[in-house]
Amino acid sequence: xxxxxxxxxxxxxxxxxxxxxxxxxxxxxxxxxxxxxxxxxxxxxxxxxxxxxxxxxxxxxxxxxxxxxxxxxxxxxxxxxxxxxxxxxxxxxxx
Numbered sequence: 001x002x003x004x005x006x007x008x009x010x011x012x013x014x015x016x017x018x019x020x021x022x023x024x025x026x027x028x029x030x031x032x033x034x035x036x037x038x039x040x041x042x043x044x045x046x047x048x049x050x051x052x053x054x055x056x057x058x059x060x061x062x063x064x065x066x067x068x069x070x071x072x073x074x075x076x077x078x079x080x081x082x083x084x085x086x087x088x089x090x091x092x093x094x095x
Contacts, residue, residue: 008068008071008072009071010040011075012075012078013035014032014035014036015075015078015079015082017031017032017035018032018082019082019085022082022085022086022089023085023089
């Protein structure tokens with residue numbers, strides 16, 4: 001898998017933090033919010049943006065690469081799993 005595809009796996013960090021927040025108590029439940037609203041935007045301030053677009057041949061190669069499709073389908077299915085976990089934990093009488 002190329003480095004360009006790895007950039008699209010960053011939502012998995014947020015997903016993992018959300019799952020940990022769903023199954024834990026205390027201060028760790030703030031981890032997804034801190035990541036999404038503080039750490040990720042702050043990282044964007046220090047990473048130099050890429051000002052050039054893909055060429056036509058690179059775009060065709062990216063469209064033919066099934067890695068991006070797999071990442072998309074995996075993230076959507078994990079979101080449904082996380083939503084189910086959230087619904088299961090919201091029924092906890094200790095909340």
